[in-house]
Amino acid sequence: MMDAREITTRLPPLREDEPTSLRQDIVDEILDHLQCGLRRELLIQGGDEASAKERVLSRFGDPREIARKLWFQAMWSKIMSQRIAVGSALFSMVVCAVLVGMMGWMLHQQQLSAALQQKANAELMERIVGLIKPAQPVETSSDSEPQKSHLQVKVTIDTQDGPPASRCTLTVKKQPELGWPVSNGGDAQQFTLDPSGMADCGLTEPGRFEVTIRTQFNELATSTFTIPYHQDHLEHVVVPGKMPELTKVVFRVDDLPDDLDLSSLGLVMRLRPRGSRTVAGRAWRATGRWPDVSMPLLLLGKDKNLTIAVEPESSSPTYSGNDRWIVPIDDVIRHGKWVSSEEWLVPAGEYEAQFGLAKLKPDPVDYGYWNGLDGTGRTSTSVWLRKNSVTFNLESGKLNELTIQLPDHVSMCIRDQSKIREVSEHGSAVSMGGGGMGGGAGSLGGGGGFF
């Protein structure tokens, strides 16, 4: 027969939550059954004890397996509770681990993103600092002028690599900008070029600048640029190296009324260049004051003579110095027409003819010239009919003859000077003939208000 130790050989290890009497109760109940069975077997069947025990065990079954079933039956709820608790704990740990992993991953991603953002910010800051910093150290910079930049202008002829243009003058002007103090006042400063075509404009504050260059042919061009903080600037300008081609022009007036009294009031016409030419991508505007070229000033006046004058200016060789109109050339009457006897050489191109009326005063010394209009200057003696201007083109390589047809309104104003105001107030048009100019018989005309 089995003893207590043998019956419990298949039981699981002792658990902490196991009742202290459980194993003993199971063993006692099984042993009691086996003892009862053996006693009965010996009483009824007789025989030896060993065979009786064998029969008892045969009817009972394996006591170790029965004890194991009973133990699990008693501990089942606790085992399942523990398993559920352990499973829940494991599940919670897994969930927590997953959450921690996800949080770690997200944190890692955030760190990566922050690192990338920080790197991008650093690069941006470097760029900004690079923009603010001067490209090259300015030797003349000092702590007292920490924000100034060095401005230089280089001028070459015809091309970027052309010879230096030293006969130009340039004017530098700082444009006022919102939010920027204009310490150098926005005032224009003139500079001259050295033999190498360079102009050192010195230190200046950052901002937007305008450089106007006047060539030796009195042509103008303007360049604008921006100088940032601590960054020197070299402005390179290419200027034209040759003057525009000269062409010939004569003037004539047709059908001048006989009764027109031009003794005290004359008709004047002056030419203004309107065109420009492009050199190295930059437009150069003509001023009408080319060197060694006197722009004609048409004057129809005393004795109905057509004369040619030149505008007074300091650069003109015919300037008398007292703001008088100088009339250097006689005009002759050819076949009943008033035609200028001089062929004028002027640069070819587009011009604007501007007409006006001027008071005339005979020169006390009659040299056959008109020696001025009033003696007090043109601004007080001439009335320019600014709205009666026409444009035309002087073509190169041929003789250009400009014909002026005097309109009735202008004739009326010349006859009666009081009509000038009347015509102006009524807005009547004063035309200066019609048609165009070209070949050998062109004509000038215009229209518009009187003043």
Added chain:
Amino acid sequence: MDSRLLSGAVEMLMLEVISHGRTYGYEISQTVDSRSNGYFSLKEGSLYPALHRLETQKLVKSSWHEVEGRRRKYYELTSAGIKALDAKKQEWQAFASGIQGVLGEGHSATAIPAF
């Protein structure tokens, strides 16, 4: 015998044996065996898991007593066990009656002489 039918029957038989008074495992097995004329040739050890299940279900209650120098576990029916036994008896009698009815009709039909 069908094990499912046998499982329900054994529990009912154990409850019936216990209902007659406090008893213990070996006595229960011997009573069932003698009353059924050895029909339920079960391993005696298999009664104990069933007994403990009934105890867990509060249909029986147990107590330990010292007998001949050994500890013996006695079982007796609870009020819930009494109700459960009555219900199982009625259920079994209805089941047996139904079975007997069918088997009885078949036997009667064969006994009636055909005219």
